[in-house]
Amino acid sequence: MHLQAPHLFDDATRVTAGDSRWQGRTSPDYWAFVGPFGGATAATILRALIEHPERSGDPLSLTVNYCAPIAEGAFDLDVRLVKANRSSQHWCVELSQGRGEVATLATAVFAERRPSWSHQEAQFPQAKPFEQILPYPKTAASWANQYDFRFVEGYPDIGGAKQDAPASAFSKLWIADRVPRTIDALSLMAMSDAFFGRVFHARGEVVPFGTVSLTTYFHTDADDLAAEDITRVLALADAKVFHKSYGDQSGELWSPSGRLLATTTQISYFKA
Amino acid sequence: MHLQAPHLFDDATRVTAGDSRWQGRTSPDYWAFVGPFGGATAATILRALIEHPERSGDPLSLTVNYCAPIAEGAFDLDVRLVKANRSSQHWCVELSQGRGEVATLATAVFAERRPSWSHQEAQFPQAKPFEQILPYPKTAASWANQYDFRFVEGYPDIGGAKQDAPASAFSKLWIADRVPRTIDALSLMAMSDAFFGRVFHARGEVVPFGTVSLTTYFHTDADDLAAEDITRVLALADAKVFHKSYGDQSGELWSPSGRLLATTTQISYFKA
Numbered sequence: 365m366h367l368q369a370p371h372l373f374d375d376a377t378r379v380t381a382g383d384s385r386w387q388g389r390t391s392p393d394y395w396a397f398v399g400p401f402g403g404a405t406a407a408t409i410l411r412a413l414i415e416h417p418e419r420s421g422d423p424l425s426l427t428v429n430y431c432a433p434i435a436e437g438a439f440d441l442d443v444r445l446v447k448a449n450r451s452s453q454h455w456c457v458e459l460s461q462g463r464g465e466v467a468t469l470a471t472a473v474f475a476e477r478r479p480s481w482s483h484q485e486a487q488f489p490q491a492k493p494f495e496q497i498l499p500y501p502k503t504a505a506s507w508a509n510q511y512d513f514r515f516v517e518g519y520p521d522i523g524g525a526k527q528d529a530p531a532s533a534f535s536k537l538w539i540a541d542r543v544p545r546t547i548d549a550l551s552l553m554a555m556s557d558a559f560f561g562r563v564f565h566a567r568g569e570v571v572p573f574g575t576v577s578l579t580t581y582f583h584t585d586a587d588d589l590a591a592e593d594i595t596r597v598l599a600l601a602d603a604k605v606f607h608k609s610y611g612d613q614s615g616e617l618w619s620p621s622g623r624l625l626a627t628t629t630q631i632s633y634f635k636a
Numbered sequence: 637m638h639l640q641a642p643h644l645f646d647d648a649t650r651v652t653a654g655d656s657r658w659q660g661r662t663s664p665d666y667w668a669f670v671g672p673f674g675g676a677t678a679a680t681i682l683r684a685l686i687e688h689p690e691r692s693g694d695p696l697s698l699t700v701n702y703c704a705p706i707a708e709g710a711f712d713l714d715v716r717l718v719k720a721n722r723s724s725q726h727w728c729v730e731l732s733q734g735r736g737e738v739a740t741l742a743t744a745v746f747a748e749r750r751p752s753w754s755h756q757e758a759q760f761p762q763a764k765p766f767e768q769i770l771p772y773p774k775t776a777a778s779w780a781n782q783y784d785f786r787f788v789e790g791y792p793d794i795g796g797a798k799q800d801a802p803a804s805a806f807s808k809l810w811i812a813d814r815v816p817r818t819i820d821a822l823s824l825m826a827m828s829d830a831f832f833g834r835v836f837h838a839r840g841e842v843v844p845f846g847t848v849s850l851t852t853y854f855h856t857d858a859d860d861l862a863a864e865d866i867t868r869v870l871a872l873a874d875a876k877v878f879h880k881s882y883g884d885q886s887g888e889l890w891s892p893s894g895r896l897l898a899t900t901t902q903i904s905y906f907k908a
């Protein structure tokens with residue numbers, strides 16, 4: 365019995381199965397000024413792979429290259445299983461609209477995660493509890509309003525007084541769907557791209573910005589995530605360098621219980 | 637006048653131009669037990685792109701997914717310019733042998749790096765000078781012998797007494813080509829994969845291991861690298877988690893002058 369309407373994230377990342385050509389469409393709920401929220405695009409691509417009848421195993425890595433703006437409306441996903449091994453699969457996905465040029469190019473690895481020696485070297489970051497922090501206010505970008513951001517450190521100080529020296533690009537924050545939704549690989553993928561541009565933090569202002577390439581590694585499989593059964597993550601993001609119009613970002617997504625669920629890196633364009 | 641033979645790295649990563657199908661071949665100089673050194677494969681793919689007549693700009697990011705072992709000998713590179721923009725290009729490369737299945741799948745972004753605000757947030761790591769450290773001894777893997785590794789921290793303590801607790805996966809080391817060669821994007825790409833498996837460090841033993849997906853971001857263009865004019869980098873590598881047969885690695889490649897040249901992440905299979 366299905367009494368609840370689907371979560372708007374699931375609506376936004378819905379795909380229609382094809383043979384090798386799948387369909388999706390942009391969502392006004394996850395819009396980012398000049399195109400869809402890149403995290404929603406990445407999650408939609410991941411959903412097509414997870415729902416693919418030939419898929420086996422869990423997502424291990426996904427790299428998404430944003431080649432060109434995506435217009436509002438429908439898009440096609442050309443989904444190709446490039447190589448299947450005994451316990452891993454390599455996929456390639458091309459997103460296009462109206463039989464036009466490729467707008468997004470992605471590669472993914474799926475794997476059956478076999479039991480092994482297990483060791484988490486990274487330390488769980490200390491953080492004030494979610495309940496004790498006020499949510500970040502609503503923004504002009506619809507996608508950001510679908511998330512409940514609660515900053516522990518590195519609250520965006522944007523549009524204040526002009527800074528003399530660059531500020532830290534580091535942020536620590538809780539991220540939840542505004543309408544609670546259980547964390548799965550799809551939401552981890554989208555949340556990987558849900559950090560504000562590091563350049564905004566470093567410069568204390570919003571500048572033209574766009575993710576060029578995003579890679580996320582999954583350190584938990586579906587069973588691990590089901591055992592966590594959570595609706596939010598503790599997230600870290602930082603940057604190392606901004607130079608000649610491009611800057612990097614690295615991030616970590618943690619379960620409240622102290623488990624590192626996913627790590628992510630991206631390189632982004634900026635104009636400043 | 638060309639009096640010197642080409643550097644063996646340039647021999648190992650040589651490509652023969654085709655239209656969309658280029659050729660390369662594995663090199664015994666860069667062999668890693670069951671296949672070519674992944675860094676040499678990645679550099680060969682990058683070389684095909686850099687030498688491609690349609691290429692414009694400098695490498696910004698390269699992701700290489702290692703799908704299947706590569707046998708000794710010749711291979712084909714299907715090189716495709718997926719999308720060209722005003723100042724960036726998106727490429728896809730498939731490596732195969734004998735018209736067989738794809739063995740390596742890569743995507744790359746090239747960009748014309750325009751002047752911008754510049755800020756390096758990451759701190760240059762303190763390190764004992766290269767000249768004051770003994771080179772790491774020769775190994776059974778030919779590829780490792782092409783490099784001059786000088787460990788500042790995290791010297792691999794492999795095959796000693798069994799450890800009670802996992803050791804740190806962190807390493808800081810100088811990396812140079814054993815036969816000196818000026819650092820360019822190709823060598824940065826190869827050096828991105830020249831760290832020993834983090835799981836070897838954490839467990840203090842060599843275990844079955846293979847890189848599954850490798851992503852490198854370039855934070856300098858050809859002009860920046862030419863200005864550095866260096867033959868070695870100071871490199872950092874670390875891991876955050878090993879779980880269910882896969883572990884991560886992140887790394888940084890610095891110029892001796894204190895400039896962050898490239899950052900890299902990978903996810904790897906291990907058996908332990």
